[in-house]
Structures are given as C-alpha cells and as structure tokens.
Amino acid sequence: MFQVITVSASAERGHFLRHLVHATGQLLLLRELETPLDELGAHKALALHHPDVMVVDLTGGEEGALAAYLLKRGAPSTPVVGIGGSEEVRASVGQIGVAAFTSDRPEPAELLSAVGVALHHSCGVLEEKLLSFLPAKAGSGCTTVVANTAAALARLGRKVLVIEADLRSGVLPFLLDLPVRHSLQSLLSDSSGIDAFRVNNCVTQAHEVDWLLSSRAIDAPLPCWYDYFRLLEVVRPRYDFILVDLPELVNVATVEFVRRSRRVYAVCTPELLSMRLCKQRLAELEHWSVPTERTQLVVNRWHADDLAPAEVERTIGRQVAQVVPNSYPAARAASTEGRPVDPETRLGQSFTEFASRIAGVEYKVAAAGLGDRLRAVFSRS
Incomplete structure (x- = not known):
C-alpha cells in the first residue's frame, strides 16, 4: 500500500478523509493532521513518518494552501494531492509542485487516480534502463526478440531482468524451457508487500538473465498500474x-511500462498485414501519451527479397532500430534445445548488434559464413 499523511480543514472533513483513504484499498493512513498547521507541526509529522504521498484538504482556502506549502518544504520530493479548493488556491499550490487534484468529496477511485497522477509527476519519470517490446500482431516473434536481446545484453556483461507482462499468452517458459515455480502473478497478488526478498523468490535465473515469468493462469486477477509501479x-x-x-494491446496496467520506457519497440514482420497492424499499435501508444520520438521498429524475419528497411520506415512512419534476419534453422535449433540463439550465427549476430547499440557498445557484425548463406537460401524454399 501507499502510505499517506492527510491534512483536513475540520474534524468533520478529517472523518471523511479517513474513510475515503481506507475505502481505496491501496492507501495506508500514517497520520492525520488538521489546519491550521504550523511549521513545527509539519516538521514533527515528517520527522516521525515518511509517506509516499500527502493528501491536503484545500476546501479551507488559504490555510490548506499554507499546509501544502509547509509539507512540500519539509519533504520536497513527496507528492501532494489537493482535495477540492478554488481555482485560485489550486493555482497557488500548483506553483510549489502540487499537480494532482480531486473534487471536494471524491469517490475512492477518483482519489486513487489523483494519487497516480501525483506519483508519476513526482517520481514516475522516464527510466533510461527500461525498454518495452510490443508485438504488432500475434506471431510477430516479439518474445523471441526480447529473449535473445536480453541474452545478448547479458553476454555484454549487463545485469538484465525480463518481465513477461503478456500474462495470458506468454511463451517464454516454453521458448527457453524454463520452470515457473513462483510466477509474476503471485508477486503482483500482494504488490504492497513487494520487496527484494519476494522478487528474488519469484525470479527464474537462466542464461545469465533474471526472468519474471507468467503462469498464464486464467483465474489470476489482472494487475493495475500501481502493481507495476x-x-x-x-x-x-x-x-x-x-x-x-x-501483450498486443496496451491496457490500464501495462501503460505503466510504456509511459516510463526510454524506448518502446514495436516488433513487426515485413508482411503487409503486420505493418498495417503495427501502425495501429503505434497510434494506440500515442493515445496513451507515449511520445512518437520514443517509439521505434524492430523488423523481424526479414529477407533480402522483402521490402527494404527504408521502405518499411516510410510505410509505417517510424525509424527502424534493428532488422532481424529470417533464419529459421537457427531459431528452430535454439527453441528445440530451450536456449537463446547461437551468437555465432547470422541471427545471433543481429541480436548482439542490437544489444550493443542499446548498451552503447561498439560492435561490427561479422560477415555471414557460407553455411549461414546456404541455410538462408534453403529456408526460403
């Protein structure tokens, strides 16, 4: 749960806020304060408690604004949610960093939504180390791209975690022959208690990568944004x-990933249907307020006879970050043996090239050997 301190304008309003916080099911009340609040009172509250968010009742006018100011001065990195208040009061507290507001008597869902806005404004910023991969359609090979890019980053000496957020149809356990002893769903079932110990219990370690895998259980409750937060x-x-x-469709939970990712890669193949659906997926990302400059393409299963990468870029309207060659024999051998693609193959080299670019490491792709060229020819027959 997110821990909160509340400041109310009266005893009656304090009673209302207390029940409101409890009714959200996601907020834990640490301390109740009442206006007028002085500097000493704010200092004592913040010395004893370290809330995730502070909820300030602005219906009392200037006294509420002063309380917000004192709390923000004492804990400048802690987000504040304003309850009610006039436009003038909201404008004044907005100048000190209060960015989330509710009506005078919000429902629990409205308060929780405002808490989300406040948290994202304060600390839910862009994560340079977070990369999301979105399939244009089922069968685009997105999971293969994720798994092999992760393995390539690990070979470069990076510590990597893969989160299988395709909860209903994730295939990572099958692709890499990995056991799912403690699933991502079990970790998210009580997200308020997530800590390093529980994460370690749920992580599967293989191929020098940590994996948080889905159980694909149809009866598991779907997560919300705050679980992934x-x-x-x-x-x-x-x-x-x-x-x-x-998964193919971004939802109210996985939006937490795409909004905070340094880069969102839409994974498509050179086929017309895949490219058309890719344009739709990119439009959906714009709907979720993901800037276009943070989205790029990974063109999977590409062959020299297919549309050139430059044409793919013009067709879809995004930059191609990586072209992954069509090498069915290498992919089949890897999946049969439950391992990443051999890094010495042409397909493996493309993932190493992609990982090197992500990690900022210089890498030159070696020329394909005769065996690779012959396999590429026969894979098209």
Whole structure:
C-alpha cells in the first residue's frame, strides 16, 4: 500500500478523509493532521513518518494552501494531492509542485487516480534502463526478440531482468524451457508487500538473465498500474536493463511500462498485414501519451527479397532500430534445445548488434559464413 499523511480543514472533513483513504484499498493512513498547521507541526509529522504521498484538504482556502506549502518544504520530493479548493488556491499550490487534484468529496477511485497522477509527476519519470517490446500482431516473434536481446545484453556483461507482462499468452517458459515455480502473478497478488526478498523468490535465473515469468493462469486477477509501479520501484536499482515483453494491446496496467520506457519497440514482420497492424499499435501508444520520438521498429524475419528497411520506415512512419534476419534453422535449433540463439550465427549476430547499440557498445557484425548463406537460401524454399 501507499502510505499517506492527510491534512483536513475540520474534524468533520478529517472523518471523511479517513474513510475515503481506507475505502481505496491501496492507501495506508500514517497520520492525520488538521489546519491550521504550523511549521513545527509539519516538521514533527515528517520527522516521525515518511509517506509516499500527502493528501491536503484545500476546501479551507488559504490555510490548506499554507499546509501544502509547509509539507512540500519539509519533504520536497513527496507528492501532494489537493482535495477540492478554488481555482485560485489550486493555482497557488500548483506553483510549489502540487499537480494532482480531486473534487471536494471524491469517490475512492477518483482519489486513487489523483494519487497516480501525483506519483508519476513526482517520481514516475522516464527510466533510461527500461525498454518495452510490443508485438504488432500475434506471431510477430516479439518474445523471441526480447529473449535473445536480453541474452545478448547479458553476454555484454549487463545485469538484465525480463518481465513477461503478456500474462495470458506468454511463451517464454516454453521458448527457453524454463520452470515457473513462483510466477509474476503471485508477486503482483500482494504488490504492497513487494520487496527484494519476494522478487528474488519469484525470479527464474537462466542464461545469465533474471526472468519474471507468467503462469498464464486464467483465474489470476489482472494487475493495475500501481502493481507495476511498485514492482519497478523495487527492481530498477538492481538492474542495468529491464526488458518488458508486452501483450498486443496496451491496457490500464501495462501503460505503466510504456509511459516510463526510454524506448518502446514495436516488433513487426515485413508482411503487409503486420505493418498495417503495427501502425495501429503505434497510434494506440500515442493515445496513451507515449511520445512518437520514443517509439521505434524492430523488423523481424526479414529477407533480402522483402521490402527494404527504408521502405518499411516510410510505410509505417517510424525509424527502424534493428532488422532481424529470417533464419529459421537457427531459431528452430535454439527453441528445440530451450536456449537463446547461437551468437555465432547470422541471427545471433543481429541480436548482439542490437544489444550493443542499446548498451552503447561498439560492435561490427561479422560477415555471414557460407553455411549461414546456404541455410538462408534453403529456408526460403
């Protein structure tokens, strides 16, 4: 749960806020304060408690604004949610960093939504180490791209976590023959208790990568944005890169990943249907307020006879970050043996090239050998 301090304008309003916080099911009340609040009172409250968010009742006018100012001065990095208040009062507290507001008597869902806005404004910023991969359509090979990019980053000496956010149809356990002893769903079932110990219990370690895998259980409750928010807050200090394998459609939970990712890669193939659906997926990302400059393409299963990468860029309207060659024999051998693609193959080299670019490491792709060229020819027959 997110821990909160409340400041109310009266005893009656304090009673209302107390029940409102409890009704959200996601907020834990640490301390109740009442206006007028002086500097000493604010200092004592913040010395004893370290809330995730502070909820200030602005219906009392200037006294509420003063309380918000004192709390922000004492804990400048802690977000504040304003309850009610006139436009003038909201404008004044907006100047000190209060960016989330509710009506005078909000419902629990409205308060929780405002808490989300406040948290994202304060600390839900762009994560340089977070990369999300979105399939244009089922069968685009997005999971293969994620798994092999993660393995390539690990070979470069980076500490990598893969989150299988495709909860209903994730195939990472099958692709790499990995056991799912403690799933991502079990970790998210009580997200308020997520800590390093629980993450370690749920992580599967293989191929020098940490994997948070889905059980694909149809009866598991779907997560919300705050579940993934808490997960990211715990894992981000521990890894050099966090790769997220997304489902086709971004939802109210996975939006937490795409909004905070340094880059969102839409994975498509050179086929016309895949490219058309890719344009739709990119439009959906814009709907979720993901800037276009943070989205790029990974063109999977490409062959020299297919549309040139420059034409793919013009067709879809995004830059191609990586072209992954069509090499069915190498991919089949890897999946049959439950391992990443051999890095010495042409397909493996493309993933190493992609990982090197992500990690900022110079890499030159070796020329394909005769065996690779022959396999490429026969894979088209």
